[in-house]
Amino acid sequence: MTLADTKRHSSDTGAARGWLSKNLFSSPSNSVLTVVVGSFLFFVLYAAVKFIFFDADWTIISVNKRLIFLGRYPQGEEWRVWPPLWLVFGLGGLSYGLLARASRRDLVWLGVILAFILGFLAHGGVGLLFGGATLFAIAAYRVGRMAEDRPRLRSRLRRAVIVGWLVLIPFTVVMIAAFGGVRPALWGGLLLNVLLAIVGIGVGLPLGILLALARASSLPVLKAVSTAIIEVTRGGPLVAWLFISRFVLPAFLPDWLQVDPIISAMFIVSLFTGAYVAEIVRGGLQSVDPGQSEAAHALGLNTFNVTLFIVLPQAIRAVIPALISQMIALWKDTTLFTILGFTDALGGAEAAFSQTEFIGRQKEALLFIALLFWSGSLGMSRLSQRFEKVLGIGER
Amino acid sequence: MTDNDSIDARVPIIICEDVTVSFGDFQALKGISARVYEQEVVVIFGPSGSGKSTFIRTINRLEEHDGGRIVVDGIELNDDVGNLEQIRSEIGMVFQQFNLFPHLSVMRNITLAPQKVRGVPKQEAEEQAMELLERVGIPEQAQKFPTQLSGGQQQRVAIARALAMKPKIMLFDEPTSALDPEMIKEVLDVMGELAHSGMTMMIVTHEMGFAREVADRFLFFDEGLVVEEGTPEQIFTNPKEDRTKLFLSQIL
Numbered sequence A: 001m002t003l004a005d006t007k008r009h010s011s012d013t014g015a016a017r018g019w020l021s022k023n024l025f026s027s028p029s030n031s032v033l034t035v036v037v038g039s040f041l042f043f044v045l046y047a048a049v050k051f052i053f054f055d056a057d058w059t060i061i062s063v064n065k066r067l068i069f070l071g072r073y074p075q076g077e078e079w080r081v082w083p084p085l086w087l088v089f090g091l092g093g094l095s096y097g098l099l100a101r102a103s104r105r106d107l108v109w110l111g112v113i114l115a116f117i118l119g120f121l122a123h124g125g126v127g128l129l130f131g132g133a134t135l136f137a138i139a140a141y142r143v144g145r146m147a148e149d150r151p152r153l154r155s156r157l158r159r160a161v162i163v164g165w166l167v168l169i170p171f172t173v174v175m176i177a178a179f180g181g182v183r184p185a186l187w188g189g190l191l192l193n194v195l196l197a198i199v200g201i202g203v204g205l206p207l208g209i210l211l212a213l214a215r216a217s218s219l220p221v222l223k224a225v226s227t228a229i230i231e232v233t234r235g236g237p238l239v240a241w242l243f244i245s246r247f248v249l250p251a252f253l254p255d256w257l258q259v260d261p262i263i264s265a266m267f268i269v270s271l272f273t274g275a276y277v278a279e280i281v282r283g284g285l286q287s288v289d290p291g292q293s294e295a296a297h298a299l300g301l302n303t304f305n306v307t308l309f310i311v312l313p314q315a316i317r318a319v320i321p322a323l324i325s326q327m328i329a330l331w332k333d334t335t336l337f338t339i340l341g342f343t344d345a346l347g348g349a350e351a352a353f354s355q356t357e358f359i360g361r362q363k364e365a366l367l368f369i370a371l372l373f374w375s376g377s378l379g380m381s382r383l384s385q386r387f388e389k390v391l392g393i394g395e396r
Numbered sequence B: 001m002t003d004n005d006s007i008d009a010r011v012p013i014i015i016c017e018d019v020t021v022s023f024g025d026f027q028a029l030k031g032i033s034a035r036v037y038e039q040e041v042v043v044i045f046g047p048s049g050s051g052k053s054t055f056i057r058t059i060n061r062l063e064e065h066d067g068g069r070i071v072v073d074g075i076e077l078n079d080d081v082g083n084l085e086q087i088r089s090e091i092g093m094v095f096q097q098f099n100l101f102p103h104l105s106v107m108r109n110i111t112l113a114p115q116k117v118r119g120v121p122k123q124e125a126e127e128q129a130m131e132l133l134e135r136v137g138i139p140e141q142a143q144k145f146p147t148q149l150s151g152g153q154q155q156r157v158a159i160a161r162a163l164a165m166k167p168k169i170m171l172f173d174e175p176t177s178a179l180d181p182e183m184i185k186e187v188l189d190v191m192g193e194l195a196h197s198g199m200t201m202m203i204v205t206h207e208m209g210f211a212r213e214v215a216d217r218f219l220f221f222d223e224g225l226v227v228e229e230g231t232p233e234q235i236f237t238n239p240k241e242d243r244t245k246l247f248l249s250q251i252l
């Protein structure tokens, strides 16, 4: 420490050498490790850069953009997707602005992802629409920041944001499907992955919380029912449930209960997420000191208010990292729907590299899909870190 | 107040008759009968495990009694949930471990219950909270979170939180036992002021100097029973029971 410090004062190169010797070459075995790992990383990076910028032929992506992003979604109906997307951008910006000042690291990532979308995917009119959405998000972020020292505006905006996120799913479904819109069977591409993930989170999260509360309740019937739902659902893999929903259930259900396969897939994904969320939240509930609910009851609060204002917020706060990793898992699990024959993003990519002119271009297509899912996961994990920091103030 | 007639002329606000509480096979309270009169300060003391906490928690039904009768302010404690919430909102409770809500600001800790239980409008609740914080001497801490306060400050917030419900009775379960010595006085001062203002109080404490000053009556607990009861005068100068004498000699 002191050695590195003094060197930093003497010169920059000295400081760099100090850092190197402290962090990478502090002992012979560490030096060997550094060299081995370093050369391995170098070759991987070299191969990746060489492939991405020189060997790869990305025309498979630019030609099949539509297939990957929208699947078999009909031509001429794209406009229906924009308003929900703008809502997401606006809500995202506003939420972030209300939560915290953007860190430089987040800005860099955001810039990279935006540059990627605008430069690579969005040409012409689509580029303008995306650019508009981006500007909208930035403006919403500014508004959120402005509210920082205006409590009344702040609480009003906060309420608006919550309402906004709540109406997002119904709004999206109405926009896409209602008024002579697009049948669920034609929803596809990344749009389908996003919809499945949003429904899975939007329905699965509250469902899971309710199941956890029911399982922790003192009413035997409630407890038994919720335990049964949780354990049965968790007893099978998601893929098995998807197959059951597609091929087994329809045989047992009466005609009036037959729904579109995508709707039943959404049902399964919500239930599945709900079961896992329930167990995570149950852990959180158990971690809350019993003195908390005693103190709240002693003030005369009824059980509903004690749960809503005292126990649940602390329980959920304790398990945010686990909840977010469940959400990230769900986001990636949405690709499992290809096995049922839906053309989601991965299905679109597969369709693309089975086209005769693109045979042998799996690498490009799959790498691109990986990038899409990775940026989604990264966004969620960054957001959760923000969240934890912001919520950390009141922690024990 | 040794004159029995004058005691009976006053109104008992808490009546306990032969109250028993069990945890499984173990009987923690073996038949407690006691009365607390309006504006009275009753101090409960006795060895660890003698049932002091259990008794005080039974009075607002954080523990359920399985025998006897408890009547608070004319309402009998039973399975009726409406009764229970009514009684709880009239009894303030202060815990050894403070039990502040760590995810809420000091202000919100105090205003939550008045708003949700009594339906007090937000602004009024906050004004009242500021008055209470001034009364306990920490108005400048309103926007902080509990973990940012010292133990003594936290316990004073807990007292303010309980007072915000305008309770008729305040229960204290060893309120200074979790505090560093230098913070005990600031909490006792607040409690002393409360006692002088005419609040009805039941206090479990071993701060005997303080207790002697504020108490109208002492209850000595041992093994789930009230072994001796008396004025400070009687207890300190002329305890009747050997067990009381022995315990006092250990803690004084």
Ligand SMILES: Nc1ncnc2c1ncn2[C@@H]1O[C@H](COP(=O)(O)OP(=O)(O)O)[C@@H](O)[C@H]1O
Residues within 6 Å of the ligand: B023, B026, B028, B046, B047, B048, B049, B050, B051, B052, B053, B054, B055
């Ligand atoms: N929740 C509980 N479960 C089982 N036993 C308990 C419980 N609470 C208290 N007890 C027992 O009841 C007795 C009285 O406890 P308590 O009222 O806390 O004593 P005090 O406050 O006087 O130290 C003790 O023997 C204790 O072990």
Ligand SMILES: [Mg+2]
Residues within 6 Å of the ligand: B052, B053, B054, B174
């Ligand atoms: Mg105790």
